[in-house]
Amino acid sequence: MPDPSKFAQALGTDSFIVTCELDPPKGFVPSLLDRKIAVLKNKVQAVVVSDNPRARMLMAPVGFCRYLLDQGLELIMTLTCRDRNRLALQSDLLAAAGLGIQNILAVTGDYITWGDHPEGKPVYDLDSIQLIWAISQLNSNRDISGNVIEGTAPSFTIGSAVALTGNPVGPQVLKFRKKEKAGVHFFMSHPVFDLADVEEFFKQVVEIQTPLLASVCLLTEEQIRGYVLGNYPGLLIQDSLSDKFKSVHSTEFQPRMIEHTARLIETIKKDGRFRGVHLMLQGAEEQIGELI
Amino acid sequence: MVVEIRNPKFKSIFILNHNFEHNLKVNSKNSKVLIIGGGIAGITAAVALSRLKIAVTLIEKATALGGMVPNYCCKATDACQQCGVCLLNDSLQALSQASNVEVHLQTEVTDLTLDANKFLYTFSRPGGGGEGRAEALLLATGFTPFRAEDKPQYRYGILPNVITGLDLERQLKETGSVVRPSNHTLPTSIAFIQCVGSRDPHLNHPFCSRVCCAYALRMANLIKYKNPQTEIAVFYMDIQTFGKDFSLFMEKTEKQIRFIRTIPGEIQKGDNDQVWLTFQDDDGLSSRKQAFDLAILSVGIMPGSDLEFFKDKLGLPLNGDGFLSEANEIFSSKGIFLAGTVRGPKGIAGSITQAYRTAEEVAAYLKTRPV
Amino acid sequence: MKYAFFLGCTVPVRNLNYELSARWVARELGLELVDLEDFQCCGFPLKSLNLLDSLVVAARNLALAEQAGLPVCTLCSACGGFLSEANSHLQHNHDLKSQVNDRLKVSGLEYKGTIQVKHFIRILYEEIGIERIRERITRPLYGFSFAPHYGCHYIKPARTAGGIDPVEDPKSLTELIEVTGAKALRYETLLDCCGGSVLGIKEDLANTLAGNKLSEVNRLGGNGLVLICPFCNVMFENQQKKIEKKLEQKLKVPVLYYSQLLGLALGTDPDTLGFKLNRIKDKEFLTGFERRD
Amino acid sequence: MIPQEEFRKLNRVLIWGKGQTAEETATRLTLLGYEVLKINPDEQFQLLSIEGFAGDFQVTLQQTIPSLEKEGGMEMLERIWTEKFGAVVFAPELVSEGNFSDYQVAPTEKIITLEEMQKVLIPGLDEFHQGNHSFSALPTPASAGGRRIFAALKPASYVAFLVGLTTEGNVLDMAVTLSAALEIRKRFQSQISIFCRQVKVAGEGLERLYQACRDEGVLFFKFDQEGPALLRRGDEVVLQFEDTILKRPFILTPDLLVFDSRHLLSSEVRQTALSAGIGMDKSGFLQSANVHFLPQASEREGIFIAGPGKGPMLSQLSIEEARATALSVHHFFQGLTSETMNQEVSVDKGLCTLCLTCLRFCPHQAVGFTHRVFIHPLACRRCGICASECPMDAIQIEGYSDNEVEEKLMALQERGDKPEFSQPRIVVFGCQRSAGVAWEGAESSKLKAQSNLEFIPLPCAGKLDPDHVLKALSVGADGILVLACPEENCRSVHGNTYARERIMEIRKYMEEAGVNPGRIRFEHLSSNMEWYLKEIIKQFSETLEELSNPQSAIRNPKWKNGPH
Amino acid sequence: MIIASRKPFAEIKKSIELYENILVVGCGTCVAVCLAGGKKEVGLLASQLRMSFALDKKKIQISEETLERQCDHEFLETIREPLKEFDCLLSLACGAGVQFLAETYPGKKVFPGVNTSFIGVAEAAGLWTERCRACGDCLLAITGGICPRTLCVKGLNNGPCGGMIDGKCEVDPERPCAWVSIYERLAEEGRVNQIEIMFPPTDFRFQTKPGRVTHRAYLRRYNAGSK
């Protein structure tokens, strides 16, 4: 069995972990990525590579991860249930293992109609819990049909998402527990904008055994001003927040938003229930220094 | 036989029993009811009685049935305003299907006597007359609209652009629009003056006509609906409740119509045939004049002119308002019944209800009266 | 037709033209007017101070007429109105009557309530009648037009004024003018008050009131305003200069009494009718009228 | 159709209500020979449901009896049972809630409701209800509350009534207020002020009562907007207000303050009405605000509504209501003859697929089903909504059946293309009871004679069948005019709305087929709007001519010949 | 019940425009109940087609017929004789009916007039909603009578996705999240524990197409040959 990943080791320490999301490119132009990679490399414990986020067709995460790995980054590869059936999911996982990708974030995936191929057929052969279970199976050298995997068993660190601010929170807690049972190693929350919003969840889940990273999203002006219609899944902007920025002038927006978000991160850090933060910077990855 | 069961456990149940008889047994040959007045009350009562197989003679002075209602317009805007004018057609339709109602139009009762529970009457009609007998008499002779000329300060009949609510009803009914009589253009400002002839002890009418707020406000809404830019002011003393959902109606009406709680003193002629109203201003501190394109006098319901005839012939008392008195027992013991505005001001719905009530009483009377 | 002639305070002192013409017309039409020596003020001026006093004074006059057995004819609308009012009150209110009679004892009089009070114009209209007047017209005033002024107390309060005219639409004076052959003007301020009763209290207010009517009549043109009450005359004739000043407008509205107008039509000359005493006359009318013969 | 033997005519009437109207209705119906069961709707009795049809209703009742026998608390005994009735009369009274919350004060010794005042002053309510608005001298009341109120009524005391300030007010409250004020004035000489928005006097003798109050020196303060402000000063309440005539501020510290109440339908009755499918108006009183239900009808045949449950009313009127209701019920039973059962509405058993569309769309709950759907001839009001909704054309209304309508349309086609048809051919579908009357009206007789117009009467606009419209177009009509009663004026509640909705659907069909949807027009028309009928036809003819103009940019599907 | 809705008119018209003798065939069962293909719809469509073709100055004969069901041979047989005049059949039945009609009358051109949507229920007058995906492996026993495979847009087996907002679906905010409904119902019934265990991945063999159901009693009769 290979060594646990650097990220898995970090989870084992007391240090406050920072991860950052990075979308694969739509078409591979390394020069466009290099600056971001350089900035992120020193700032975060791991980069989370998304998998066709919001159902937008991008470069396959396995390939992109391989590239980033070469740049010396620690990686968490996202895998959604939307685009692959059980064969494809497992074969991608085997590919990942073979390429040295050790951390997997297993999620259901935003529905296909959100993206740029809304007419496509969504798969959802497995759901996220079944996927977590499937990865655990692989870690123990079996596929989900019970067939033996040749060679060294992969040692995936398995992550999944949790909707801390879900309403009603009961079904989300149920799912959280089921994920724990299915063998998840760490959780990343959906974006949190105010810690008050997560209290309902923590009322029901008093003690968390599994490390939990709070997601923090650096909102864009369009999102907060409602120019982008509606919220996308998991991103629920409260009116109180958008009201706060109503009178902020466009030129001032980003600095003020960064300031606001940095304060939120500070609060999360002090809160004690979170093992770290996961940053969703939405293209502003180069500004990460101003946040942490 | 009435049995009342009082069981402490079933405190509120009364069971009332009576020897069951399905139909009121009325022999139509002997039990004719004479209804005078073919307005909504008379027609409704006739239909109601005919359904009980009671033979009815309905006498109407005019050339057509309906009384005042055929003069009225439908006041529906985007939705029905519940004026009830359309109910006349239902009644007429029912009457046309009634088998035992004789209708005499253009007929006037010329004499009427009560003799041993029988009404003997003579009538005249174009090309002759005749006489008849009836076991019961139902008066539904209706009302007279107030003569607006009797309020000379409003110059009705003198200034062309002063019209009555009834004139407005007719105009709306026949043409669907309101124009200034002086030049047939649409008025841009309209004043409704309420209580013209009503609530006026000075004119010997110490009563509220009950229908004027209803028709004026509904027509105001209708005008506003047709021509939203028309400015409408309503001069009133107290807005009287009418119809279902009245508070919602008022809420809507108050939004588009100006209400001024005062009665204008007089109407004078202005330029372009405008009418000048002098009234106490909203601020209550002084009066002022304002020009309107059209003034509408909400004339009220006054006792019918034929009441004197019945008073004389049958010795019926008039009440303090000049209508036939409510003291119904005196009447019903003699077989005289009243329905509709002959008893006092009321709207179409009220007249219908009362016609039903009276029909029920007539039926009960015919069944139980001394032979 | 015989009436006790009640002149009141103003007419015999200030409006001799009214008295002259009325007496002439009465004679001409066979109306006998008897002067009672002891007739004094009608009582109206006291009404504001003490209603009972005013009624006592009125009753005194009425009792005098009763003694003479004659109904009363007044020239002044206020006198006529108030005497009628007092008559009505006392006739209907027994307590009041005995109260008043108690007071009248000092004058040796007793009010009984047996006679009627009528304004001179009303007698012309009701007793003589339009038709009889028409028969007597010898010089019709064709081509001339006049604005009638009924004044308030001639027709109001309706309850005691005897119902000669509907208060909102009076006709008697109009018809009386038209029977002379002249045209009676219809105008918006027809029913307006002259303001006479406030003259002593607030002259400006009174002038404004009278001014409204004078302006309209001035605008209308015509040959003058026809009056039937000396009180109104005070406002429209005596005050006209002041009103002109107040309105900063020349009015020059000729003012004349109806009896003067009728007198002309009945064939007499302006002098007999006291036209000389009219302060504002329509010379064109008078000369035009003379020239016709 | 259900077999005759399944019909039952039960000469029993349930009166669900209490008070004057209920009692009077019960008495009158008993005299007319019906067996009457009268039940008070209160905590003890509830009417759970009314199943079945006119003449044969199954009414489920519930009685809850508190039993004291049980130790350590009360045990509630519940009894639910079903009884059968031929007709049901809803005649509830309203419940009153003191308007304290509206005025934001709490009831105290000095603040009472109009009802309390009325109870103290008028023990003989009946006398009052019989229209006698003056009271005989009454002894001091026995109750403590009554004595307290009497103690407050002295010549030097000030009584203030606040009535109709937070609501529109009603004539009933005003009548009670005026009577009470007059009574207090006469008996105690207290100073009385009445604060209100409108003095509601639309009832017999009320104007004179109002005048009598003024003669007695009762003061009236009327407000256009805000009523008086109520300030608390120690134990006392101070009314602060501006007199609308003088425009000057006043205060009054009354020794007794009397508030009006809100009159509401009790929740039990409301619940019952809802479950029985009986409509309410927007203010929450019984009976839908639709004039065609006047005076006592409801959506369901055999169910009647009487009395103050429809909204606060004067007692004279409640009596009138009761008697009129008795007659309506009687009429209903009189109509229950074999004639009525003639098959005017038929369901073809072979075609019916039991889709229940008819049942769902019937505004009168006249449809039932066993092995097949049946339409109860007594409950049915023959609007034909079911027939036009039936996907299998299984329901036919005599006089308006598919065959009859198609025959008329075919006749139109057979008239062919005679020269007289220079004007556009219009088929008018109209409610028989509104447009039909207008069409027959004397004024419109010229229209009737116009051979380019074909009027097809419908029993209700809800009988408008899209299939007939398309057929009419396909056999040569240039335009279709659909005429329905005004909104909220349909005798079958939704018939006009359904018609309007179907027009939207028909427009789509027409558009799809390449026919300009401008060729169909929908209008509301009441029976006495002949002028409007003429106007619409004139306008519509012009529109159609414009559409048929070859120069017109609009596509021109002029039908010279039917497609067959 | 099978729920269907009328196909766009243009599509229907285009499919049959080459033919001259057309029979519009309705079905008196499911599609009649959901107001898509009963007798009335047949009439409407026929009228519409007649108008439309007439506008195109095209001579086409359109007739109407509605069968009790198109998914039974016996009912289909009833039109064998009259069918001879027609070269084209426009069926308003569900997909099954259309196919069976086509199968029964091999020589005829058969076209569908409706889109068959789903298996559903009448929620209110004129409103039908889906309730069953016909997965062949019913799990309603565990999910409290609410099918996540049908009602969850993603068909999730193990709880709601993170996109659920205020109890509503991430895809359609009007629609309740199926898993929230399941959870709440089971919570009320005190049996949430039923869904606390992980559901294994769905066995899609139950959904192998085309489906075939044989009544137990006749297994031998129908399955003998297929071995």
Added chain:
Amino acid sequence: MDPIDLKKLDPDFKHRLARELGGEQIKKCFSCGVCSARCPIEKIEPEYNPRRIIRMILLGMEEELLKEEFLWHCSTCYTCQESCPQEVDFTEVIFVLRNMAVRKGLAPAGLGAARNLLDQQGRMYEIGDFENEKRKEMGLPEIKGNAKDYRELLKD
């Protein structure tokens, strides 16, 4: 403006006024405002407003009202009285109010002069020799007039 306490006003004022000749109908008023709308004085001098005067009477504002100078501005044209739907004889009410004010010594100065004239000569304008001379010239009868009884007659 300080609010007026209704309890400090005199509720009996209206009743007292109603007991005076001409004031009987005062309480019938329902504030329609026709009187004010038609009043010619009100047009010139808005302070004089019959509707408001009646309101003050009904509310018992005796003290304030009787002091008002405008009570004396009524021209007694009777228009208000004739057009009142409730038959309030407002012109008569004005006279009653004036009488009440006089009793309280609130009459405007100079009004007593009229009374004095009557007291002395029985008429408003003296008719002396000069006047009678003039009348004679015009051919009108002499006016003698005996008013000796007036002083006694008007003595309370």
